[in-house]
Amino acid sequence: MAAPADSVHRKAVDSLSAQYTRVRAQSLSLTETLAPEDTVVQSMPDVSPTKWHLAHVTWFFERFVLESFVPGYERLEDAYDYLFNSYYYTAGQMHARPKRGLLSRPTLAQVFDYRAHVDEHMQQLLDRRGDDTELAAVVTLGLNHEQQHQELLLTDIKHVLSRNPLQPAFDPDLPGAPSQSVDAYAFANSTSGIRRVGAEGDGFCFDNETPRHDAILRDHRIGTRLVTNREFREFVKDGGYADSTLWLSDGWTTVNQEGWGRPLYWSDDLGHEFTLGGLRGIDEHAPVTHVSFYEADAFARWAGARLPTEFEWETAAAERPVDGNLLQSGFLHPVSGGGAAQFFGDAWEWTSSPYAPYPGFVPLAGSLGEYNGKFMCNQMTARGGSCVTSDDHVRASYRNFFYPHQRWQFFGIRLAKDGHD
Numbered sequence: 001m002a003a004p005a006d007s008v009h010r011k012a013v014d015s016l017s018a019q020y021t022r023v024r025a026q027s028l029s030l031t032e033t034l035a036p037e038d039t040v041v042q043s044m045p046d047v048s049p050t051k052w053h054l055a056h057v058t059w060f061f062e063r064f065v066l067e068s069f070v071p072g073y074e075r076l077e078d079a080y081d082y083l084f085n086s087y088y089y090t091a092g093q094m095h096a097r098p099k100r101g102l103l104s105r106p107t108l109a110q111v112f113d114y115r116a117h118v119d120e121h122m123q124q125l126l127d128r129r130g131d132d133t134e135l136a137a138v139v140t141l142g143l144n145h146e147q148q149h150q151e152l153l154l155t156d157i158k159h160v161l162s163r164n165p166l167q168p169a170f171d172p173d174l175p176g177a178p179s180q181s182v183d184a185y186a187f188a189n190s191t192s193g194i195r196r197v198g199a200e201g202d203g204f205c206f207d208n209e210t211p212r213h214d215a216i217l218r219d220h221r222i223g224t225r226l227v228t229n230r231e232f233r234e235f236v237k238d239g240g241y242a243d244s245t246l247w248l249s250d251g252w253t254t255v256n257q258e259g260w261g262r263p264l265y266w267s268d269d270l271g272h273e274f275t276l277g278g279l280r281g282i283d284e285h286a287p288v289t290h291v292s293f294y295e296a297d298a299f300a301r302w303a304g305a306r307l308p309t310e311f312e313w314e315t316a317a318a319e320r321p322v323d324g325n326l327l328q329s330g331f332l333h334p335v336s337g338g339g340a341a342q343f344f345g346d347a348w349e350w351t352s353s354p355y356a357p358y359p360g361f362v363p364l365a366g367s368l369g370e371y372n373g374k375f376m377c378n379q380m381t382a383r384g385g386s387c388v389t390s391d392d393h394v395r396a397s398y399r400n401f402f403y404p405h406q407r408w409q410f411f412g413i414r415l416a417k418d419g420h421d
């Protein structure tokens with residue numbers, strides 16, 4: 001992956017057509033190490049098969065671009081409109097999410113044909129009308145959508161492969177991230193008072209990052225890096241998973257129902273973890289990942305701290321250059337050593353903030369209004385982007401959102417404390 005500075009420059013000079021070609025090719029490149037059989041499996045309802053991701057992002061362009069902007073456009077296969085719609089009820093009925101793993105047909109080869117069919121018509125359209133503002137807005141959303149699914153594809157295939165007793169690697173040659181020791185966990189005084197938060201400027205953002213507005217921040221300190229595997233192992237060995245006083249009620253219920261005693265991909269001996277490169281020894285200095293909001297919250301309480309709010313996080317991140325470990329995100333591992341302040345490109349950071357609309361929030365018009373807004377209930381906001389997030393998406397205002405029990409994403413922990421030193 002390219003460095004952020006290159007990314008910004010690239011976006012500025014790329015035509016929409018070139019951006020389309022680049023993003024679509026990136027999706028295919030993620031399948032190069034996989035067998036067709038790998039791409040069909042759905043290991044749990046939160047996970048979608050690789051093949052489904054490849055088809056769904058294609059459906060998005062067909063349904064929301066080609067069918068709107070190309071008179072007389074003919075679908076390759078009508079049934080795909082049902083199979084590959086995710087959650088857009090205003091666009092029609094859809095195949096049930098937990099049953100995506102039953103789709104042995106269409107085959108992977110047929111999905112590649114579907115992609116080629118849509119690509120051909122998209123390129124013709126972009127050649128004809130690439131400077132159409134309305135078209136460009138939907139295509140740009142479609143490209144950002146596909147990049148979100150590239151991240152999901154990697155996150156999901158990691159879970160799929162982890163459930164195979166053979167423990168196959170996504171890429172056995174994936175280089176390990178360089179290990180680098182870290183200093184004791186520290187906090188820095190952070191900006192307080194009335195702060196502007198939310199997306200600004202002319203660059204792309206999702207509707208849930210708007211409108212920009214004022215937030216009140218009390219005096220607080222924010223952790224200067226992510227919590228490491230070694231620090232989280234201390235929590236495990238100290239009986240953190242067995243101490244009800246550390247947990248929210250729903251978290252304690254979940255811990256007991258699920259039998260949790262360590263992060264999702266750690267081995268019984270707490271010495272190894274499953275990675276996209278296969279089973280590997282745990283890097284003690286790398287950020288702990290694949291913990292739920294409940295685990296992050298319990299760890300923070302054990303450590304005598306708390307999680308930051310999303311606006312505390314955003315204010316601190318916005319004051320730092322996007323120069324963290326994202327530069328090394330090609331490793332597909334969180335990177336040890338702390339980087340600048342590790343705000344971007346290692347792990348999604350749980351915040352204490354529920355995912356809610358900003359004051360004055362207006363979803364996109366039409367079916368695309370279903371993209372973000374309707375999920376603003378019972379989920380928590382995560383910030384920063386992970387080692388498998390597209391570098392195009394790294395910005396301080398970017399919001400992701402997940403249910404508090406979910407662990408399969410690259411979720412990590414940053415701590416905060418009240419008051420200034």
Ligand SMILES: [Fe+2]
Binds near residue numbers: 056086145149
């Ligand atoms: Fe989607």
